[in-house]
Amino acid sequence: MQNRNETEQYISLVEQVMEIRKRGEQPLAFIRTYGCQQNVADSEQVKGLLAEMGYGFTDTPDNADFILFNTCAVREHAEDRVFGNVGALKSLKRKHPSILIALCGCMMEQEHIAQRIHKSFPFVGLVFGTNCIHDLPKMMYQCLVDGKRLIVRGSQDTVIYEDIPKRRDGTFKAWLPIMYGCDNFCTYCIVPYVRGRERSRTPETVINEAKSLIESGYKEITLLGQNVNSYGKGLSDDKKMTFAQLITEIDKIEGDYLLRFMTSHPKDCSKELIDTIANSKHISTHLHLPFQSGSDRILKRMNRHYDREKYLEIIRYAKEKIPNVSLTSDIIVGFPGETYEDFQETLSLVEEVGFTSLFTFIYSPRKGTPASKMDDPISYEEKNRWFQELLATQEKISARRCADMVGRQYRVLVEGYTNHGTELQARTSGNIIVELQGNENLIGQFCDVEVTEAKNWILKGKTI
Ligand code: SAH
Ligand code: SF4
Ligand code: F3S
Secondary structure, three states, rough: OOOOOOOHHHHHHHHHHHHHHOOOOEEEEEEEEEEOOHHHHHHHHHHHHHHHHHOOOOOOOHOOOEEEEEOOOOOHHHHHHHHHHHHHHHHHHHOOOEEEEEEEEHHHHHHHHHHHHHOOOOOOOOOEOOHHHHHHHHHHHHHOOOOEEEEEEEOOOOOOOOOOOOOOOOEEEEEEEEEEEEOOOOOOOOOOHOOOOOOOOOHOOOOHHHHHHHOOOOOOOEEEOOHHOOOOOOHHHHHHOOOHHHHHHHHHHOOOOEEEEOOOHHHHOOOHHHHHHHOOOEEOOHHHHHOOOOOHHHHHHOOOOOOHHHHHHOOOOOOOOOOOOOEEEEEEEOOOOOHHHHHHHHHHHHHHHHHOOEEEOOOOOOOOOOHHHOOOOHHHHHHHHHHHHHHHHHHHHHHHHHHOOOOOOEEEEEEEOOOOOOOOOEEEOOOOEEEOOOOOHOOOOOEEEEEEEEOOEEEEEOOO
């Protein structure tokens, strides 16, 4: 169990340290988050604790007293970016020796990475893994006061620390983790090793948090977990609930809001869940259901526990029950031993389903996973050609789906300005982006729009 008094004691200690060593008025923290929404949600807890310790926040490392990168280990590319960006902090630390540079998150749970950081980046003072966040004040105290260099890992810790404060990034969109870790051990994936065993928050804590978010005006809540469909595993009998039951309960909360969730695993995606979405008031009509590969042979080698037909059966049921359901997926191209024929099965599945959009990845070997030991004879260049073929196929499908939306009306949540800055960007329940002209006051509000134009996969609309 977490000892709250102990945490508060450390917070006050760190505050004292800050008093002595602050460079400006208030010590500042710079946090950069890589990876998935789970990491984003974790960073919100880190920021919550830092705020309690008296820190303010800055969006550049140059004037920060505390610099933290929350890292992702899912593909090699993600790790390379972190190494590059950490290297760049060396001169900053030389200029301002009092700053504390820290790294946390999934990458840090890997022994070989922690060692590499220890050896190659002596200016990094603190390394901590997933599920160590509650100890941040204590760890910072040890670094700042005792002058220690710390490496702390926590993926084996199965406790859920419920009372860590959160400082949410959004004012109308919120992440709500309902479970942590993963037990699926897909053979390519590092997540179960760095996030530990699957554990669920109790229905009561999740529902109460959703209630308080809705009461304080949040318009979109996204429930998070590596496999939300297996929610509830390990809860005591009196608290047992399936994911479908959980979202049914949340859906009953009065208010004007949209409920999203991710990620769903096809092996646990029940008809009950699809019926729940279909009959709900607030649940989005978007289903993100990663299939990874269209080839049964490859799905077996990936340890995914479903086959192409089972996947298509869920898709058919979802299309039948949820009008205009918007489907998205993750796909891996070039899994070890995958042939061009296997890849063709992925392509044909993509054509058959008609996804709104896809998250596509070239297989990246992860140290310690079973797939990294499998024979992988296809060259990266070849895999990249297949990958481009997949992108081209999906581009046509997305363009067709967007063109079909022209002239129709949708309820959207306006999120802010587009990257180019002049128009507003909004999102449909199906998670499709619509750009529109409008007043700043619309940001954070639902409004009805008519789609006026589709440029490939970008939609333009006007408010009605
Ligand atoms: N828990 C989620 C997603 C986790 S990671 C799920 O099961 O769907 C997000 C995506 O990254 C995965 O769906 C997969 O498509 C991709 N991915 C994971 N490991 C990978 C690897 N080693 N190489 C390439 N892509 C990978
Ligand atoms: Fe990784 Fe599979 Fe777990 Fe998703 S379900 S996090 S892909 S092991
Ligand atoms: Fe990356 Fe960890 Fe998420 S490995 S994808 S940040 S769970």
